[in-house]
Amino acid sequence: MFKVFLLVAITASLFPGTVQLHCCIPSQLETYIDELSFVPGGRGSTVVQNMSYDAVTKRNAFHVFGDSIHDEYDAIIDYRANMSYSWAKGVCNVTYAGPFHEICFTGGKLVRKSFMGVYPDIIKLNTYLISSERFRWSITVGKTCTPVELRRQNDDFLNLMRFYNMTVGIRDESVFTPPKICSKKESRVPKTFQTPLFYRSTAMRGQFP
Ligand SMILES: *[C@@H]1O[C@H](CO)[C@@H](O)[C@H](O)[C@H]1NC(C)=O
Ligand SMILES: *[C@@H]1O[C@H](CO)[C@@H](O)[C@H](O)[C@H]1NC(C)=O
Numbered sequence: 001m002f003k004v005f006l007l008v009a010i011t012a013s014l015f016p017g018t019v020q021l022h023c024c025i026p027s028q029l030e031t032y033i034d035e036l037s038f039v040p041g042g043r044g045s046t047v048v049q050n051m052s053y054d055a056v057t058k059r060n061a062f063h064v065f066g067d068s069i070h071d072e073y074d075a076i077i078d079y080r081a082n083m084s085y086s087w088a089k090g091v092c093n094v095t096y097a098g099p100f101h102e103i104c105f106t107g108g109k110l111v112r113k114s115f116m117g118v119y120p121d122i123i124k125l126n127t128y129l130i131s132s133e134r135f136r137w138s139i140t141v142g143k144t145c146t147p148v149e150l151r152r153q154n155d156d157f158l159n160l161m162r163f164y165n166m167t168v169g170i171r172d173e174s175v176f177t178p179p180k181i182c183s184k185k186e187s188r189v190p191k192t193f194q195t196p197l198f199y200r201s202t203a204m205r206g207q208f209p
């Protein structure tokens with residue numbers, strides 16, 4: 001006899017959306033994020049990163065893993081000090097951080113309750129929908145607003161972010177300390193820092209529907 005291992009068992013029920021979403025992700029967490037993007041006629045692209053997010057000290061650090069398409073790099077956005085650093089291959093770019101926004105979701109309609117995992121390790125998930133002029137957003141969160149999946153799409157674009165291996169709290173504060181190469185004066189470049197999409201799209205309260 002063999003056992004059937006269900007890696008992901010999702011049971012879903014659809015029901016009218018009356019419950020509104022309003023929550024902020026845990027104020028301190030470490031997580032991995034896979035970000036998949038698809039455009040018609042193009043090849044899908046995946047970016048894998050891990051991130052430490054600290055709304056208490058207003059700092060965010062992430063590491064983007066390199067692959068055949070993307071270069072590896074690290075970044076720290078220290079909003080408290082209004083400084084951001086990104087570095088790769090011994091070169092560090094330093095610029096301003098701009099204002100800090102907590103990552104919160106508002107205004108979504110509950111469209112699905114589901115369950116993920118293998119018994120007895122089952123977690124309950126809620127999925128909310130938000131429609132803006134340009135995109136349809138689908139936001140799946142677990143208990144205490146832990147992000148599980150963010151989907152952003154329109155007729156010819158899909159962006160999917162999956163969060164996994166997440167822990168609440170910051171175990172390693174050192175991720176927020178920039179390396180020595182970042183304190184060299186010549187590394188300061190007056191350029192606008194490209195924050196990762198997850199941050200761009202969710203952190204800007206005004207912009208997030
Ligand atoms: C990403 O994960 C690596 C390996 O576990 C770890 O060394 C690094 O500190 C993490 N980076 C962030 C920003 O959490
Ligand atoms: C640093 O800035 C240069 C010039 O704008 C850019 O080409 C490079 O990708 C940046 N590196 C990182 C790690 O942000």
Ligand SMILES: *[C@@H]1O[C@H](CO)[C@@H](O)[C@H](O)[C@H]1NC(C)=O
Pocket residue numbers: 082096097098099100
């Ligand atoms: C960060 O520094 C820049 C340049 O000095 C400044 O224009 C901006 O207002 C500062 N932002 C915050 C949030 O302090």
Ligand SMILES: *[C@@H]1O[C@H](CO)[C@@H](O)[C@H](O)[C@H]1NC(C)=O
Pocket residue numbers: 030032165
């Ligand atoms: C999960 O996270 C821990 C700590 O951040 C890290 O050491 C480990 O490599 C991660 N596992 C995977 C599969 O990414």
